[in-house]
Amino acid sequence: MEKHLSEKFYQAMKLKESRYPDRKALILPALHQAQAEYGWLPKEVLAEIAQYIGVHEAQIREVASFYTMYNLKPVGKMHLKICTNVACCLRGADELVDYASKKLGIQCGETTADGTFTLSEEECLGACTTAPVMMANDDYVENLDIPSLNQFIEKVKHER
Amino acid sequence: MSDNQQTLFVQHFWNDANRSVDYYLAKMGGYESARKVLGGMAPDQVIEEVKKANIRGRGGAGFPMGMKWSFIPKNSEKPKYLVCNADESEPGTCKDRQIIRYTPHVLIEGLLIGSYAIGCNHAYVYIRGEYVREARLLEEAIEEARAKGFLGKNIFGSGFDLEITVHRGAGAYICGEETGLLNSLEGKRGEPRVKPPFPAVSGAFSCPTAVNNVESIANVPHIIRMGGEAFAKLGKIDKSGGTRLISLSGHVNKPGVYEIQAGSMTLRQIIDELGGGVWKGKKLKAVIPGGSSSPVLTADEIDAVYDVEPLMKIGTMMGSAAIMVIDEDTDMAKLLLRITKFYAHESCGQCTPCREGCHWMESLLHKITHGEAKPSDVDLLVDVAGNIGGKTLCALGDAAAMPVQSFVKKFRAEFDAYAKGHKRHA
Numbered sequence: 011m012e013k014h015l016s017e018k019f020y021q022a023m024k025l026k027e028s029r030y031p032d033r034k035a036l037i038l039p040a041l042h043q044a045q046a047e048y049g050w051l052p053k054e055v056l057a058e059i060a061q062y063i064g065v066h067e068a069q070i071r072e073v074a075s076f077y078t079m080y081n082l083k084p085v086g087k088m089h090l091k092i093c094t095n096v097a098c099c100l101r102g103a104d105e106l107v108d109y110a111s112k113k114l115g116i117q118c119g120e121t122t123a124d125g126t127f128t129l130s131e132e133e134c135l136g137a138c139t140t141a142p143v144m145m146a147n148d149d150y151v152e153n154l155d156i157p158s159l160n161q162f163i164e165k166v167k168h169e170r
Numbered sequence: 171m172s173d174n175q176q177t178l179f180v181q182h183f184w185n186d187a188n189r190s191v192d193y194y195l196a197k198m199g200g201y202e203s204a205r206k207v208l209g210g211m212a213p214d215q216v217i218e219e220v221k222k223a224n225i226r227g228r229g230g231a232g233f234p235m236g237m238k239w240s241f242i243p244k245n246s247e248k249p250k251y252l253v254c255n256a257d258e259s260e261p262g263t264c265k266d267r268q269i270i271r272y273t274p275h276v277l278i279e280g281l282l283i284g285s286y287a288i289g290c291n292h293a294y295v296y297i298r299g300e301y302v303r304e305a306r307l308l309e310e311a312i313e314e315a316r317a318k319g320f321l322g323k324n325i326f327g328s329g330f331d332l333e334i335t336v337h338r339g340a341g342a343y344i345c346g347e348e349t350g351l352l353n354s355l356e357g358k359r360g361e362p363r364v365k366p367p368f369p370a371v372s373g374a375f376s377c378p379t380a381v382n383n384v385e386s387i388a389n390v391p392h393i394i395r396m397g398g399e400a401f402a403k404l405g406k407i408d409k410s411g412g413t414r415l416i417s418l419s420g421h422v423n424k425p426g427v428y429e430i431q432a433g434s435m436t437l438r439q440i441i442d443e444l445g446g447g448v449w450k451g452k453k454l455k456a457v458i459p460g461g462s463s464s465p466v467l468t469a470d471e472i473d474a475v476y477d478v479e480p481l482m483k484i485g486t487m488m489g490s491a492a493i494m495v496i497d498e499d500t501d502m503a504k505l506l507l508r509i510t511k512f513y514a515h516e517s518c519g520q521c522t523p524c525r526e527g528c529h530w531m532e533s534l535l536h537k538i539t540h541g542e543a544k545p546s547d548v549d550l551l552v553d554v555a556g557n558i559g560g561k562t563l564c565a566l567g568d569a570a571a572m573p574v575q576s577f578v579k580k581f582r583a584e585f586d587a588y589a590k591g592h593k594r595h596a
Contacts, residue, residue, distance in 0.1 A: 029333070032357070034356060035357045038338065038340055039337070062172070063357075073357060073359055075358075076359040076360060076518075077339070077342050078341035079341035092222055095261045096509060097420055097494055097507060097510055099419045100496065133515060134462075134512070136266075136300065138261070138263065139418060139419050148302040148303065150303070
């Protein structure tokens with residue numbers, strides 16, 4: 011089978027192998043590691059993880075599809091996930107989603123044509139006292155409002 | 171009142187420099203409790219001290235922590251595990267995140283003491299996937315602790331060994347439920363298990379396991395340092411020792427994570443004195459007192475003391491101590507739709523009442539708030555909720571049903587106005 015995952019992936023996983031009494035516990039760490047490398051989890055990558063762990067591919071897919079953080083289709087270079095749960099929605103998150111959607115010209119769940127941005131509505135991110143909050147790839151942006159959201163998007167555009 | 175509060179955590183928060191092991195050693199008596207425990211206390215004595223401390227679990231259920239540890243069998247041939255629940259997924263809650271960001275070593279020391287008490291040599295911290303940065307900070311702190319000899323082999327020359335592994339979740343509310351969490355740790359879908367067996371008998375990797383919340387475990391070094399009785403006395407109410415970290419959010423002037431001595435303030439005092447009152451000079455309409463699953467309170471029900479039993483007496487719960495404040499302009503039907511949408515999204519799908527019922531409630535609320543409902547749909551909504559609560563494997567069913575039942579009961583007129591066509595979706 012052709013390898014899709016890098017040596018770095020296998021080295022990182024090697025360090026984790028001794029941390030669990032059962033190899034299947036490596037499934038979530040492997041999916042995270044692969045996604046960090048690939049940006050999303052194509053079918054071939056899931057198959058390679060299955061082979062590495064020693065389980066059927068369906069077992070990897072059933073796990074990957076259970077958790078919202080695993081991208082089973084490609085996402086943009088900057089994935090904006092705006093929380094619209096209670097605490098954020100009480101402080102204007104819905105307007106932020108509308109604003110981002112108009113500004114980027116995409117609906118939630120879509121990616122801009124140039125592949126820069128993906129926009130998602132997110133469930134509670136656990137940062138409710140600094141609401142509204144969004145995740146921008148791995149980082150939290152807190153106390154968000156329209157000016158700071160606009161500034162963030164512009165900054166990403168210019169860095170491209 | 172808040173000025174007189176004796177606190178254990180918040181004075182160390184909000185400063186990145188405080189997260190180092192050097193700060194912990196110099197300013198918080200770091201690892202002295204673990205040294206004392208490993209240097210001469212029997213595991214049973216540690217559990218006894220935690221029992222005396224009257225500490226209730228900080229994750230949501232409020233179960234006495236010492237008792238939980240005492241359920242772990244003493245003479246098991248299998249390995250035993252201590253698993254720290256850092257999933258922090260109940261909407262409104264963000265206190266554990268601050269412990270991990272600013273005082274990670276108090277959590278690590280708590281894991282060390284707890285592991286010794288139950289006989290565990292490998293502890294896991296299951297942290298929600300979105301806390302990418304926090305997971306990294308915790309791993310760095312674990313490395314610092316190992317470099318100082320506080321983790322690894324033969325800690326403090328006691329012969330006791332401990333490893334800690336940080337295991338990241340990947341975005342699923344249900345993994346905050348302890349058996350869903352254990353399945354997720356094992357590399358499965360985070361579906362809750364049938365109980366019994368309880369985790370104390372068969373938990374992680376089919377071995378005896380104690381699952382405790384971050385804040386619960388982080389209190390253990392304080393309990394040992396102060397002594398269980400002194401810790402219990404920090405609480406100003408029976409059967410609830412120590413302090414409580416509160417996540418205060420929504421329509422308040424000063425949202426934030428605060429700490430109070432357990433049972434020392436009413437809900438009203440917390441909102442007014444700590445939170446600076448309702449924002450924009452508006453009137454209070456309602457309060458969600460313990461995370462989005464807890465039954466809502468009206469503005470005149472908030473003179474209850476903010477702790478487990480007083481809130482239970484007025485028909486709601488303290489949960490994870492996440493208070494969400496709601497002002498007079500809020501549309502309660504739309505807010506309930508938002509809450510219900512969350513539980514429908516997060517239902518793992520194992521139990522029919524929850525899987526089908528949550529979506530049914532969401533669709534009824536959608537119809538109601540969009541002017542497409544019949545007047546009888548409000549009763550139907552309450553009826554569906556009544557057929558979910560208590561009829562599922564885990565508490566998610568109750569978590570979805572309780573907001574629906576309480577919102578409709580207490581703010582019925584708003585739902586009826588929609589259903590009778592007096593109010594239209596804007």
